[in-house]
Amino acid sequence: MHFHVDGAWGPTLFSDRYRGRLKGIERADSVTIDAHKQLYVPMGVGLVLFRDPSALGSIEHHAQYIIRQGSKDLGSATLEGSRPGMAMLVHSALKIIGRRGYGLLIDNGIEMARRFASRVDTLEDFELVSEPELNILTYRWAPAPVQETLRGADADLCRRINEVLSRITRTVQKTQREHGKAFVSRTRLTPERYGRQLITVFRVVLANP
Ligand SMILES: Cc1ncc(COP(=O)(O)O)c(C=O)c1O
Structure with a gap:
């Protein structure tokens, strides 16, 4: 092995x-x-x-x-x-840059990702999907009432709502990219909280000191 x-x-x-x-x-x-x-x-x-x-x-x-x-x-x-x-x-x-310099850059990236995550957490129409363990986090737009419905939904309703949210995320991501002023990438994940259903989310990497 x-x-x-x-x-x-x-x-x-x-x-x-x-x-x-x-x-x-x-x-x-x-x-x-x-x-x-x-x-x-x-x-x-x-x-x-x-x-x-x-x-x-x-x-x-x-x-x-x-x-x-x-x-x-x-x-x-x-x-x-x-x-x-x-x-x-x-x-x-x-x-x-050296070992100490890299230590500073890396700490800074992880701390910026944490700040970004807390900001997302304060916006009630956004959902933080993965907490930043390193300098990466994922999130999506999900209006507060939709998040509330998802919490009580059965598997089928949950799947249908998530499919709509994933389509919206893809559209927003492409629109933002086409406007050319900012860029946030996207990825697909299978979070435990949605029974491992595949969902599309925004993905941000804080890697610019
Ligand atoms: C964990 C992991 N592995 C591999 C890659 C791909 O790296 P590369 O484009 O250098 O092949 C990435 C890119 O973000 C990554 O996050």
Whole structure:
């Protein structure tokens, strides 16, 4: 068995305050980390760390004209061939921002997400769907009387109401994007409170210090 963790948000480990939220990650055989998320480097810098570096040998590949056997080229263990030296972005950012700097940025992102969540909570026609454990939260528009009806509804009524709310969420999200002034992404979730029914929600990532 190989235990892999999608740790796209793994840099939370740099935060003394919030590191505990990733408890268990230390048991992984491999962890993916997206430096273009909480390490704040430009898009496209995803990496995977292996507990046993020789595990990479299982996907190693070579050619006669490039990434030859015995060469130190990391390309022998990646899907891409020729590519830019993206590792320099991570190396430089770690030198310039450093562990303490990342701790501050990450704490700030998580705290901003919490502020956003409390704001949503005070608006009675909005429903906070997932509390921000890290710097991400989801919510949707659901008028207070509709939320009240949902609380007492049977499974069928609940499903019908949620389908309408999901259509509205998609329309609002697309309209906002088309207006070009602000952008909130959307996703689909299966919250326990609605019997694991698939619903569409707004998804916000607070990742801009
Ligand atoms: C947990 C998780 N894994 C993977 C991804 C996808 O990352 P990428 O676009 O770098 O492949 C995301 C993107 O938000 C994510 O949140």
